[in-house]
Amino acid sequence: MNVDAQLIEHMMNPKNYGTLAGNNAEGIGKNPENGEKVAIYLRVATDEDGEYIENIAYQAIGCTTTVVAGSMITEEAKELNFNGVRNLVEATMNILDKLPAEDAACSEMVALALLAAVETYEKRVDDAEYPVITKFVSNSCVPKENAQEVK
Amino acid sequence: MKTLMIKTHEVWLEVLMASFMSNTDNKKVLSNFSDILFRHFTWLENEHIVLDESYNYDRDHIPIKVEKLSDILKDITNRLNEIDLQLMAIDNKALSSRISSDLYYITSVLMHMKDEKITAFNMERKYQGTILSQEATDALTLFLFEESYKEYELIMIYNYLKMHSSDSYMNRIFQILIEESFFHLKSFGDMQAQMGLLGVPRIVMKDLYQVEDVVQFLKDGINEELAAKEECIKLSEAVAKESPELEKFFNFINQQENYHIALMEDALKHFKKANNE
Numbered sequence: 001m002n003v004d005a006q007l008i009e010h011m012m013n014p015k016n017y018g019t020l021a022g023n024n025a026e027g028i029g030k031n032p033e034n035g036e037k038v039a040i041y042l043r044v045a046t047d048e049d050g051e052y053i054e055n056i057a058y059q060a061i062g063c064t065t066t067v068v069a070g071s072m073i074t075e076e077a078k079e080l081n082f083n084g085v086r087n088l089v090e091a092t093m094n095i096l097d098k099l100p101a102e103d104a105a106c107s108e109m110v111a112l113a114l115l116a117a118v119e120t121y122e123k124r125v126d127d128a129e130y131p132v133i134t135k136f137v138s139n140s141c142v143p144k145e146n147a148q149e150v151k
Numbered sequence: 152m153k154t155l156m157i158k159t160h161e162v163w164l165e166v167l168m169a170s171f172m173s174n175t176d177n178k179k180v181l182s183n184f185s186d187i188l189f190r191h192f193t194w195l196e197n198e199h200i201v202l203d204e205s206y207n208y209d210r211d212h213i214p215i216k217v218e219k220l221s222d223i224l225k226d227i228t229n230r231l232n233e234i235d236l237q238l239m240a241i242d243n244k245a246l247s248s249r250i251s252s253d254l255y256y257i258t259s260v261l262m263h264m265k266d267e268k269i270t271a272f273n274m275e276r277k278y279q280g281t282i283l284s285q286e287a288t289d290a291l292t293l294f295l296f297e298e299s300y301k302e303y304e305l306i307m308i309y310n311y312l313k314m315h316s317s318d319s320y321m322n323r324i325f326q327i328l329i330e331e332s333f334f335h336l337k338s339f340g341d342m343q344a345q346m347g348l349l350g351v352p353r354i355v356m357k358d359l360y361q362v363e364d365v366v367q368f369l370k371d372g373i374n375e376e377l378a379a380k381e382e383c384i385k386l387s388e389a390v391a392k393e394s395p396e397l398e399k400f401f402n403f404i405n406q407q408e409n410y411h412i413a414l415m416e417d418a419l420k421h422f423k424k425a426n427n428e
Contacts, residue, residue: 060353
Protein backbone atom coordinates (compact mmCIF):
# COMPACT_ATOMS: atom_id res chain seq x y z
CA MET A 1 0.00 0.00 0.00
CA ASN A 2 1.30 3.44 -0.91
CA VAL A 3 1.09 5.31 2.40
CA ASP A 4 0.23 9.00 1.94
CA ALA A 5 -1.29 11.59 4.27
CA GLN A 6 -4.85 10.86 3.12
CA LEU A 7 -4.44 7.14 3.85
CA ILE A 8 -2.88 7.84 7.23
CA GLU A 9 -5.84 10.06 8.11
CA HIS A 10 -8.23 7.18 7.31
CA MET A 11 -6.08 4.80 9.40
CA MET A 12 -5.89 7.16 12.37
CA ASN A 13 -9.52 8.08 12.22
CA PRO A 14 -11.64 5.76 10.06
CA LYS A 15 -14.83 7.54 9.04
CA ASN A 16 -18.21 5.96 9.87
CA TYR A 17 -16.69 3.06 11.82
CA GLY A 18 -18.98 1.23 14.26
CA THR A 19 -22.61 0.21 14.47
CA LEU A 20 -25.51 2.52 13.59
CA ALA A 21 -28.40 3.01 15.99
CA GLY A 22 -31.77 2.97 14.24
CA ASN A 23 -30.41 1.39 11.07
CA ASN A 24 -32.98 -0.09 8.70
CA ALA A 25 -30.70 -2.23 6.54
CA GLU A 26 -27.54 -4.26 6.85
CA GLY A 27 -25.37 -6.06 4.32
CA ILE A 28 -22.33 -8.28 4.59
CA GLY A 29 -19.32 -8.77 2.32
CA LYS A 30 -17.22 -11.82 3.05
CA ASN A 31 -13.96 -13.36 1.94
CA PRO A 32 -14.46 -17.16 2.15
CA GLU A 33 -10.71 -17.64 1.77
CA ASN A 34 -9.71 -16.17 5.12
CA GLY A 35 -12.94 -15.43 7.03
CA GLU A 36 -12.55 -11.65 6.75
CA LYS A 37 -15.80 -9.75 6.56
CA VAL A 38 -17.36 -6.30 6.39
CA ALA A 39 -20.80 -5.38 7.74
CA ILE A 40 -22.44 -2.20 6.47
CA TYR A 41 -25.36 -0.59 8.27
CA LEU A 42 -27.65 1.92 6.56
CA ARG A 43 -30.24 4.36 7.71
CA VAL A 44 -32.28 4.91 4.56
CA ALA A 45 -34.59 7.92 4.31
CA THR A 46 -36.96 9.05 1.59
CA ASP A 47 -37.38 12.46 -0.02
CA GLU A 48 -39.22 13.66 -3.14
CA ASP A 49 -36.61 11.93 -5.36
CA GLY A 50 -36.88 8.59 -3.60
CA GLU A 51 -34.72 6.66 -1.15
CA TYR A 52 -31.26 7.80 -0.18
CA ILE A 53 -28.64 6.94 2.43
CA GLU A 54 -29.16 9.31 5.32
CA ASN A 55 -26.46 7.71 7.43
CA ILE A 56 -24.04 4.81 7.10
CA ALA A 57 -21.63 2.87 9.29
CA TYR A 58 -19.45 -0.19 8.90
CA GLN A 59 -17.43 -2.67 10.89
CA ALA A 60 -14.76 -5.02 9.67
CA ILE A 61 -12.94 -8.16 10.60
CA GLY A 62 -9.98 -7.63 8.36
CA CYS A 63 -6.77 -5.80 7.71
CA THR A 64 -5.96 -2.08 7.64
CA THR A 65 -6.61 -1.97 3.87
CA THR A 66 -10.20 -3.09 4.48
CA VAL A 67 -10.66 -0.43 7.13
CA VAL A 68 -9.32 2.27 4.81
CA ALA A 69 -11.51 1.06 1.92
CA GLY A 70 -14.53 1.06 4.26
CA SER A 71 -13.76 4.57 5.43
CA MET A 72 -13.44 5.92 1.87
CA ILE A 73 -16.38 4.08 0.29
CA THR A 74 -18.86 4.77 3.10
CA GLU A 75 -17.90 8.46 3.01
CA GLU A 76 -18.69 8.55 -0.70
CA ALA A 77 -21.95 6.62 -0.27
CA LYS A 78 -23.40 9.05 2.27
CA GLU A 79 -26.47 10.88 0.93
CA LEU A 80 -26.44 8.99 -2.39
CA ASN A 81 -29.69 7.60 -3.76
CA PHE A 82 -29.78 3.91 -4.69
CA ASN A 83 -28.79 4.58 -8.31
CA GLY A 84 -25.82 6.55 -7.07
CA VAL A 85 -24.86 3.69 -4.75
CA ARG A 86 -25.02 1.18 -7.61
CA ASN A 87 -22.83 3.47 -9.74
CA LEU A 88 -20.34 3.75 -6.88
CA VAL A 89 -20.23 -0.04 -6.47
CA GLU A 90 -19.76 -0.48 -10.23
CA ALA A 91 -17.00 2.14 -10.35
CA THR A 92 -15.22 0.39 -7.46
CA MET A 93 -15.52 -3.03 -9.13
CA ASN A 94 -14.14 -1.59 -12.38
CA ILE A 95 -10.89 -0.41 -10.77
CA LEU A 96 -10.15 -3.66 -8.92
CA ASP A 97 -7.98 -4.99 -11.76
CA LYS A 98 -5.63 -2.05 -11.33
CA LEU A 99 -5.10 -2.70 -7.60
CA PRO A 100 -2.69 -5.15 -5.93
CA ALA A 101 -4.49 -8.47 -5.24
CA GLU A 102 -4.81 -7.98 -1.48
CA ASP A 103 -6.14 -4.42 -1.89
CA ALA A 104 -8.60 -5.56 -4.59
CA ALA A 105 -10.16 -8.23 -2.35
CA CYS A 106 -10.57 -5.70 0.50
CA SER A 107 -12.20 -3.02 -1.68
CA GLU A 108 -14.45 -5.59 -3.35
CA MET A 109 -15.57 -6.82 0.07
CA VAL A 110 -16.63 -3.31 1.11
CA ALA A 111 -18.38 -2.58 -2.22
CA LEU A 112 -20.28 -5.88 -2.05
CA ALA A 113 -21.32 -5.24 1.55
CA LEU A 114 -22.74 -1.88 0.46
CA LEU A 115 -24.66 -3.46 -2.42
CA ALA A 116 -25.89 -6.22 -0.10
CA ALA A 117 -27.18 -3.60 2.36
CA VAL A 118 -29.15 -1.81 -0.38
CA GLU A 119 -30.56 -5.10 -1.64
CA THR A 120 -31.50 -6.13 1.91
CA TYR A 121 -33.36 -2.83 2.29
CA GLU A 122 -35.23 -3.37 -0.99
CA LYS A 123 -36.22 -6.92 -0.02
CA ARG A 124 -37.44 -5.73 3.36
CA VAL A 125 -39.88 -3.32 1.73
CA ASP A 126 -41.99 -6.40 0.92
CA ASP A 127 -40.80 -8.68 3.69
CA ALA A 128 -39.71 -7.00 6.92
CA GLU A 129 -38.15 -10.25 8.17
CA TYR A 130 -35.93 -10.77 5.13
CA PRO A 131 -32.49 -11.95 6.34
CA VAL A 132 -29.34 -9.87 5.91
CA ILE A 133 -27.82 -10.52 2.49
CA THR A 134 -24.21 -11.73 2.36
CA LYS A 135 -22.09 -11.47 -0.78
CA PHE A 136 -18.75 -13.22 -1.33
CA VAL A 137 -15.68 -11.70 -2.98
CA SER A 138 -14.30 -13.20 -6.18
CA ASN A 139 -10.83 -11.65 -5.87
CA SER A 140 -8.22 -13.60 -3.98
CA CYS A 141 -6.41 -11.90 -1.13
CA VAL A 142 -3.23 -13.83 -2.01
CA PRO A 143 -0.91 -11.76 -4.22
CA LYS A 144 -0.70 -13.26 -7.73
CA GLU A 145 3.03 -14.16 -7.56
CA ASN A 146 2.44 -16.11 -4.31
CA ALA A 147 -0.60 -17.85 -5.81
CA GLN A 148 1.54 -19.04 -8.71
CA GLU A 149 4.20 -20.33 -6.32
CA VAL A 150 1.57 -22.37 -4.49
CA LYS A 151 0.43 -23.95 -7.78
CA MET B 152 -25.58 -0.12 33.96
CA LYS B 153 -24.97 -0.87 30.29
CA THR B 154 -24.20 2.80 29.62
CA LEU B 155 -21.90 2.88 32.61
CA MET B 156 -19.85 0.02 31.23
CA ILE B 157 -19.66 1.65 27.78
CA LYS B 158 -18.59 4.98 29.31
CA THR B 159 -15.95 3.23 31.42
CA HIS B 160 -14.67 1.41 28.34
CA GLU B 161 -14.37 4.74 26.51
CA VAL B 162 -12.63 6.59 29.32
CA TRP B 163 -10.21 3.69 29.90
CA LEU B 164 -9.11 3.99 26.26
CA GLU B 165 -9.01 7.78 26.36
CA VAL B 166 -6.71 7.77 29.40
CA LEU B 167 -4.54 5.13 27.73
CA MET B 168 -4.28 7.34 24.62
CA ALA B 169 -3.41 10.33 26.82
CA SER B 170 -0.59 8.29 28.36
CA PHE B 171 0.80 7.61 24.86
CA MET B 172 0.66 11.34 24.07
CA SER B 173 2.63 12.38 27.13
CA ASN B 174 6.41 12.73 27.04
CA THR B 175 6.89 13.56 30.73
CA ASP B 176 6.36 11.94 34.14
CA ASN B 177 2.63 12.24 33.43
CA LYS B 178 2.95 9.21 31.14
CA LYS B 179 3.44 6.68 33.92
CA VAL B 180 0.65 8.16 36.07
CA LEU B 181 -1.80 8.13 33.16
CA SER B 182 -0.80 4.60 32.21
CA ASN B 183 -1.45 3.41 35.77
CA PHE B 184 -4.80 5.20 35.83
CA SER B 185 -5.78 3.53 32.57
CA ASP B 186 -5.00 0.15 34.18
CA ILE B 187 -7.31 1.04 37.08
CA LEU B 188 -10.08 2.06 34.67
CA PHE B 189 -9.68 -1.19 32.76
CA ARG B 190 -10.20 -3.04 36.04
CA HIS B 191 -13.35 -0.97 36.68
CA PHE B 192 -14.53 -2.06 33.25
CA THR B 193 -14.03 -5.73 34.16
CA TRP B 194 -15.79 -5.28 37.51
CA LEU B 195 -18.80 -3.77 35.76
CA GLU B 196 -18.70 -6.56 33.21
CA ASN B 197 -18.69 -9.11 36.02
CA GLU B 198 -21.69 -7.36 37.56
CA HIS B 199 -23.58 -7.82 34.28
CA ILE B 200 -22.72 -11.51 34.31
CA VAL B 201 -23.74 -11.92 37.97
CA LEU B 202 -27.06 -10.19 37.27
CA ASP B 203 -27.47 -12.18 34.04
CA GLU B 204 -27.77 -9.02 31.97
CA SER B 205 -26.69 -8.97 28.34
CA TYR B 206 -23.85 -6.67 27.31
CA ASN B 207 -21.29 -6.20 24.57
CA TYR B 208 -18.10 -4.25 23.87
CA ASP B 209 -19.65 -1.67 21.53
CA ARG B 210 -18.75 1.94 22.21
CA ASP B 211 -18.78 5.34 20.55
CA HIS B 212 -16.03 7.02 18.59
CA ILE B 213 -13.55 8.66 21.00
CA PRO B 214 -12.12 11.97 19.71
CA ILE B 215 -8.56 12.36 20.98
CA LYS B 216 -6.94 14.85 18.61
CA VAL B 217 -5.73 17.69 20.85
CA GLU B 218 -2.95 20.25 20.84
CA LYS B 219 -2.36 20.33 24.59
CA LEU B 220 -2.55 17.56 27.18
CA SER B 221 -4.83 19.73 29.31
CA ASP B 222 -7.48 19.58 26.53
CA ILE B 223 -7.82 15.82 26.78
CA LEU B 224 -7.52 15.86 30.58
CA LYS B 225 -10.51 18.20 30.74
CA ASP B 226 -12.54 15.84 28.60
CA ILE B 227 -11.44 12.85 30.71
CA THR B 228 -12.41 14.67 33.91
CA ASN B 229 -15.86 15.45 32.50
CA ARG B 230 -16.31 11.82 31.54
CA LEU B 231 -15.19 10.60 34.97
CA ASN B 232 -17.61 13.00 36.67
CA GLU B 233 -20.41 11.72 34.48
CA ILE B 234 -19.53 8.12 35.38
CA ASP B 235 -19.45 9.04 39.05
CA LEU B 236 -23.00 10.40 38.79
CA GLN B 237 -24.20 7.28 37.01
CA LEU B 238 -22.71 5.07 39.72
CA MET B 239 -25.48 6.22 42.05
CA ALA B 240 -27.95 4.14 40.06
CA ILE B 241 -26.11 0.87 40.77
CA ASP B 242 -27.60 -1.45 43.39
CA ASN B 243 -24.24 -2.93 44.36
CA LYS B 244 -23.11 -0.15 46.70
CA ALA B 245 -19.80 -1.83 47.59
CA LEU B 246 -18.88 -1.79 43.89
CA SER B 247 -20.05 1.76 43.25
CA SER B 248 -18.27 3.21 46.29
CA ARG B 249 -15.04 1.37 45.37
CA ILE B 250 -15.10 2.82 41.85
CA SER B 251 -16.21 6.23 43.05
CA SER B 252 -13.33 6.44 45.51
CA ASP B 253 -10.83 5.68 42.70
CA LEU B 254 -12.46 8.28 40.43
CA TYR B 255 -12.28 10.91 43.14
CA TYR B 256 -8.52 10.38 43.49
CA ILE B 257 -7.89 10.18 39.74
CA THR B 258 -9.73 13.43 38.98
CA SER B 259 -7.92 15.23 41.80
CA VAL B 260 -4.54 14.19 40.31
CA LEU B 261 -5.54 15.04 36.72
CA MET B 262 -6.51 18.52 37.84
CA HIS B 263 -2.90 19.28 38.83
CA MET B 264 -1.03 17.65 35.99
CA LYS B 265 1.52 19.82 34.22
CA ASP B 266 0.43 20.73 30.72
CA GLU B 267 2.29 19.46 27.64
CA LYS B 268 2.30 20.32 23.96
CA ILE B 269 1.11 17.29 21.98
CA THR B 270 2.89 16.07 18.85
CA ALA B 271 1.19 12.68 18.62
CA PHE B 272 -0.89 13.67 15.57
CA ASN B 273 1.64 15.58 13.44
CA MET B 274 2.18 12.68 10.98
CA GLU B 275 5.93 13.39 10.84
CA ARG B 276 6.64 9.66 10.94
CA LYS B 277 10.04 9.96 12.55
CA TYR B 278 10.93 7.68 15.43
CA GLN B 279 13.25 9.14 18.09
CA GLY B 280 15.07 11.23 15.50
CA THR B 281 15.87 8.19 13.32
CA ILE B 282 15.39 8.81 9.62
CA LEU B 283 14.17 5.59 8.02
CA SER B 284 13.91 4.94 4.28
CA GLN B 285 10.48 5.57 2.72
CA GLU B 286 9.92 1.83 2.39
CA ALA B 287 10.82 1.13 6.02
CA THR B 288 8.70 4.06 7.22
CA ASP B 289 5.66 2.80 5.29
CA ALA B 290 6.18 -0.75 6.56
CA LEU B 291 6.48 0.49 10.15
CA THR B 292 3.38 2.69 9.75
CA LEU B 293 1.22 -0.18 8.51
CA PHE B 294 2.61 -2.53 11.14
CA LEU B 295 1.78 -0.16 13.99
CA PHE B 296 -1.82 0.40 12.88
CA GLU B 297 -2.37 -3.29 12.19
CA GLU B 298 -0.78 -4.57 15.38
CA SER B 299 -2.00 -1.95 17.86
CA TYR B 300 -5.57 -2.82 16.82
CA LYS B 301 -4.73 -6.53 16.99
CA GLU B 302 -3.43 -6.23 20.57
CA TYR B 303 -6.57 -4.33 21.66
CA GLU B 304 -8.69 -6.98 19.93
CA LEU B 305 -6.81 -9.75 21.76
CA ILE B 306 -7.24 -8.01 25.13
CA MET B 307 -11.00 -7.84 24.52
CA ILE B 308 -11.27 -11.45 23.31
CA TYR B 309 -9.18 -12.96 26.11
CA ASN B 310 -11.01 -10.83 28.64
CA TYR B 311 -14.40 -12.00 27.35
CA LEU B 312 -13.26 -15.64 27.36
CA LYS B 313 -11.90 -15.27 30.88
CA MET B 314 -15.10 -13.64 32.11
CA HIS B 315 -17.16 -16.54 30.78
CA SER B 316 -14.94 -19.39 31.90
CA SER B 317 -14.70 -21.08 35.28
CA ASP B 318 -11.70 -23.17 34.25
CA SER B 319 -8.81 -21.89 36.37
CA TYR B 320 -6.16 -23.44 34.10
CA MET B 321 -7.54 -21.62 31.04
CA ASN B 322 -8.07 -18.40 33.02
CA ARG B 323 -4.44 -18.35 34.13
CA ILE B 324 -3.39 -18.53 30.46
CA PHE B 325 -5.94 -15.91 29.39
CA GLN B 326 -4.69 -13.55 32.11
CA ILE B 327 -1.06 -13.93 30.99
CA LEU B 328 -2.08 -13.29 27.38
CA ILE B 329 -4.05 -10.17 28.42
CA GLU B 330 -0.97 -8.84 30.22
CA GLU B 331 1.29 -9.64 27.26
CA SER B 332 -1.09 -7.88 24.87
CA PHE B 333 -1.22 -4.86 27.15
CA PHE B 334 2.57 -4.62 27.03
CA HIS B 335 2.54 -4.81 23.23
CA LEU B 336 -0.35 -2.34 22.91
CA LYS B 337 1.46 0.13 25.15
CA SER B 338 4.74 -0.30 23.24
CA PHE B 339 3.09 0.17 19.86
CA GLY B 340 0.89 3.04 21.09
CA ASP B 341 3.95 4.88 22.39
CA MET B 342 5.66 4.39 19.01
CA GLN B 343 2.58 5.62 17.13
CA ALA B 344 2.50 8.76 19.27
CA GLN B 345 6.25 9.32 18.76
CA MET B 346 5.73 9.06 15.02
CA GLY B 347 2.73 11.41 15.08
CA LEU B 348 0.32 8.63 14.10
CA LEU B 349 -1.78 8.06 17.18
CA GLY B 350 -5.27 6.66 16.69
CA VAL B 351 -7.77 4.85 18.93
CA PRO B 352 -8.04 1.16 17.96
CA ARG B 353 -11.31 0.52 16.21
CA ILE B 354 -14.29 -1.19 17.87
CA VAL B 355 -14.06 -4.98 17.97
CA MET B 356 -16.91 -6.81 16.23
CA LYS B 357 -19.05 -9.08 18.42
CA ASP B 358 -18.39 -12.12 16.23
CA LEU B 359 -14.76 -11.99 17.28
CA TYR B 360 -15.06 -12.03 21.07
CA GLN B 361 -18.31 -13.95 21.45
CA VAL B 362 -16.34 -17.06 20.53
CA GLU B 363 -18.47 -20.10 19.74
CA ASP B 364 -15.69 -22.52 18.88
CA VAL B 365 -12.78 -22.14 21.32
CA VAL B 366 -10.70 -24.84 19.61
CA GLN B 367 -10.93 -23.11 16.23
CA PHE B 368 -10.26 -19.74 17.86
CA LEU B 369 -7.05 -21.05 19.45
CA LYS B 370 -5.93 -22.73 16.22
CA ASP B 371 -6.55 -19.50 14.26
CA GLY B 372 -4.81 -17.55 17.01
CA ILE B 373 -1.68 -19.70 16.75
CA ASN B 374 -1.60 -19.13 12.98
CA GLU B 375 -2.03 -15.38 13.50
CA GLU B 376 0.84 -15.33 15.97
CA LEU B 377 3.01 -17.17 13.42
CA ALA B 378 2.05 -14.53 10.82
CA ALA B 379 2.85 -11.75 13.31
CA LYS B 380 6.29 -13.31 13.83
CA GLU B 381 6.89 -13.11 10.08
CA GLU B 382 5.87 -9.45 10.07
CA CYS B 383 8.27 -8.72 12.95
CA ILE B 384 11.13 -10.45 11.12
CA LYS B 385 10.40 -8.51 7.90
CA LEU B 386 10.17 -5.25 9.80
CA SER B 387 13.30 -5.93 11.79
CA GLU B 388 15.17 -6.52 8.50
CA ALA B 389 13.65 -3.41 6.90
CA VAL B 390 14.79 -1.09 9.70
CA ALA B 391 18.10 -2.85 10.56
CA LYS B 392 20.34 -0.58 8.49
CA GLU B 393 18.99 2.70 9.82
CA SER B 394 18.04 1.74 13.36
CA PRO B 395 19.72 -1.09 15.31
CA GLU B 396 17.46 -0.18 18.29
CA LEU B 397 14.28 -0.81 16.30
CA GLU B 398 15.78 -3.98 14.84
CA LYS B 399 16.44 -5.25 18.38
CA PHE B 400 12.94 -4.26 19.49
CA PHE B 401 11.19 -6.15 16.70
CA ASN B 402 13.40 -9.20 17.24
CA PHE B 403 12.38 -9.06 20.88
CA ILE B 404 8.67 -8.87 19.96
CA ASN B 405 9.22 -11.75 17.53
CA GLN B 406 10.68 -13.89 20.32
CA GLN B 407 7.79 -12.99 22.63
CA GLU B 408 5.35 -14.37 20.07
CA ASN B 409 6.94 -17.81 20.68
CA TYR B 410 5.74 -17.65 24.27
CA HIS B 411 2.24 -16.63 23.16
CA ILE B 412 2.14 -19.57 20.75
CA ALA B 413 3.29 -21.95 23.51
CA LEU B 414 0.56 -20.62 25.83
CA MET B 415 -2.11 -21.02 23.18
CA GLU B 416 -0.94 -24.54 22.36
CA ASP B 417 -1.10 -25.34 26.06
CA ALA B 418 -4.62 -23.87 26.26
CA LEU B 419 -5.68 -25.86 23.18
CA LYS B 420 -4.36 -29.11 24.63
CA HIS B 421 -6.01 -28.49 28.01
CA PHE B 422 -9.34 -27.38 26.52
CA LYS B 423 -9.55 -30.43 24.25
CA LYS B 424 -8.76 -32.76 27.15
CA ALA B 425 -11.22 -31.05 29.50
CA ASN B 426 -13.96 -31.28 26.90
CA ASN B 427 -13.08 -34.79 25.68
CA GLU B 428 -12.36 -33.56 22.16
